[in-house]
Amino acid sequence: MKSEPKITSSQLGIGDMDPAEFRAAAHRVADIVADYLETVGSRRVLPDFRPGDGKRRLPEEPPASPEPLEAILADYLSLVEPNVTHWQHPGFLAYFSSVASGPGILGEWLAAGLNSNVMLWRVAPVSTELEQVVVGWLRRMLGLPASFDGMFTDTASTSSLTSILAARHVLPGLDARREGLSGREGLGRLRLYCSTEAHSSIERAAIVAGVGLSGVRRVPADSEYRMRPDALASAIAEDRAAGWWPFCVVATLGTTSSTSVDPADAIAEICEREKLWLHVDAAYGGAAALAEEYRPLFRGWERADSIVVNPHKWMFTPFDASLLLFRRPEAYRDAFRLVPEYLKTPEGEIARNFNEYGIPLGRRFRALKMWMMIRWFGAGGIAARVREHCRRARELASWIDADPDWERLAPVPFATVCFRRRPAALRGREGEPAVAADLDRTNETILERVNRTGEVFLSHTKLAGRYTLRVAIGNPRTTGAHVRRCWEILREAAEGEGGAA
Numbered sequence: 427m428k429s430e431p432k433i434t435s436s437q438l439g440i441g442d443m444d445p446a447e448f449r450a451a452a453h454r455v456a457d458i459v460a461d462y463l464e465t466v467g468s469r470r471v472l473p474d475f476r477p478g479d480g481k482r483r484l485p486e487e488p489p490a491s492p493e494p495l496e497a498i499l500a501d502y503l504s505l506v507e508p509n510v511t512h513w514q515h516p517g518f519l520a521y522f523s524s525v526a527s528g529p530g531i532l533g534e535w536l537a538a539g540l541n542s543n544v545m546l547w548r549v550a551p552v553s554t555e556l557e558q559v560v561v562g563w564l565r566r567m568l569g570l571p572a573s574f575d576g577m578f579t580d581t582a583s584t585s586s587l588t589s590i591l592a593a594r595h596v597l598p599g600l601d602a603r604r605e606g607l608s609g610r611e612g613l614g615r616l617r618l619y620c621s622t623e624a625h626s627s628i629e630r631a632a633i634v635a636g637v638g639l640s641g642v643r644r645v646p647a648d649s650e651y652r653m654r655p656d657a658l659a660s661a662i663a664e665d666r667a668a669g670w671w672p673f674c675v676v677a678t679l680g681t682t683s684s685t686s687v688d689p690a691d692a693i694a695e696i697c698e699r700e701k702l703w704l705h706v707d708a709a710y711g712g713a714a715a716l717a718e719e720y721r722p723l724f725r726g727w728e729r730a731d732s733i734v735v736n737p738h739k740w741m742f743t744p745f746d747a748s749l750l751l752f753r754r755p756e757a758y759r760d761a762f763r764l765v766p767e768y769l770k771t772p773e774g775e776i777a778r779n780f781n782e783y784g785i786p787l788g789r790r791f792r793a794l795k796m797w798m799m800i801r802w803f804g805a806g807g808i809a810a811r812v813r814e815h816c817r818r819a820r821e822l823a824s825w826i827d828a829d830p831d832w833e834r835l836a837p838v839p840f841a842t843v844c845f846r847r848r849p850a851a852l853r854g855r856e857g858e859p860a861v862a863a864d865l866d867r868t869n870e871t872i873l874e875r876v877n878r879t880g881e882v883f884l885s886h887t888k889l890a891g892r893y894t895l896r897v898a899i900g901n902p903r904t905t906g907a908h909v910r911r912c913w914e915i916l917r918e919a920a921e922g923e924g925g926a927a
């Protein structure tokens with residue numbers, strides 16, 4: 427007979443969960459996660475869940491008294507686990523992947539157990555130094571020189587914001603740290619440059635940094651969605667003549683829509699000449715530099731002032747983990763450092779106090795999961811997986827190229843393919859407004875049908891105004907068979923669409 431779930435005596439006391447009780451529960455949770463990972467591929471990637479479904483099933487009031495763990499886990503299993511969108515699913519090919527590998531999950535669990543807050547060396551000595559070492563490992567793995575120091579943040583958005591604030595800080599004559607930005611005489615308006623393809627996090631950083639959206643100049647891209655250095659140079663000249671204060675350029679190596687790669691070398695040349703901070707957003711693409719043959723795409727990024735690469739995107743690290751590398755740590759420290767009495771420690775000047783280099787005081791112990799992951803896979807093992815994802819993407823691109831009813835809409839430098847259904851009969855007529863609108867509608871319908879199958883989940887973007895389907899490969903659980911099946915599903919979904927059959 428099944429026994430009733432019980433409230434335990436530790437729940438009725440005023441301390442924490444009893445260690446023996448915790449041990450049993452942790453084993454149970456480990457089984458739940460292992461079961462999940464074992465079966466995730468057989469679920470629908472997108473759950474059958476409508477807005478409000480969760481709130482309707484959850485009590486508005488928190489429980490006033492303890493509930494049995496068994497009941498909580500039962501609700502987790504019936505309500506939470508089946509109703510997430512399954513980022514761990516091999517058919518999750520939307521956006522960019524964000525996959526938690528086994529060793530990464532184990533590292534996250536251990537970090538949760540320690541709850542080491544990596545704000546000051548004193549309160550996190552080995553955690554601080556492990557972070558420094560793992561940042562160094564990643565720097566080497568990416569082929570970057572020892573002149574880069576760095577740290578982990580939560581997201582690329584934070585890494586870019588922090589860097590843009592450091593760039594603002596070193597701009598002569600501004601001293602926003604002390605004086606702020608408003609109500610001052612004689613200041614020019616701040617200007618930041620990025621391409622038309624740059625991620626919205628750069629504009630968000632500009633909002634926060636007091637640059638404002640109108641202070642962001644979107645530099646035109648070429649036909650392959652890469653920033654045009656000639657257009658950047660003339661934009662800077664024009665702005666200087668008009669009294670703007672240019673201070674920062676963001677180059678994107680692996681843009682969000684098409685994964686295009688801005689020419690970092692030519693952009694670095696301009697930044698050095700113009701004395702502008704160069705920030706490289708390689709949040710997605712950076713992982714490809716783990717494989718040596720992709721390094722030529724990154725030529726010039728070693729000249730940047732700061733670089734962001736997200737291990738939580740394409741390096742199988744559980745969310746969150748963003749690697750921020752910088753060449754001038756003092757720019758960050760000077761921009762952010764505040765040491766009130768209660769944060770003074772004897773090691774202040776001889777050891778790193780990471781909180782002084784960014785915005786938050788408290789910081790998660792992110793290095794542990796990366797340390798475990800890099801050791802478990804080996805640097806070569808991570809690179810081999812990234813390489814394989816790129817190969818599969820090229821394979822998919824070749825199938826698309828070989829089918830006259832489909833059209834690829836961007837080069838495939840990494841592991842993301844951008845394309846659309848364009849029936850052979852309509853070739854050459856894509857520019858006609860009625861045809862263009864029809865193609866957009868067709869591809870939107872295809873995407874809906876594909877996602878309704880539950881087998882794969884794809885997302886879309888617009889490239890040169892055209893509705894574009896995207897397949898982003900980046901999950902070690904995604905096999906060649908999954909990619910083949912995805913292509914089959916796309917073609918099935920297109921049957922009868924657009925008069926091509």
Ligand SMILES: Cc1ncc(COP(=O)(O)O)c(C=O)c1O
Pocket residue numbers: 522580581582583584625627678680681682707708709710736748
């Ligand atoms: C190029 C690029 N930069 C930045 C971001 C934002 O990443 P995060 O969610 O870590 O802030 C993304 C997200 O996809 C991205 O593609």
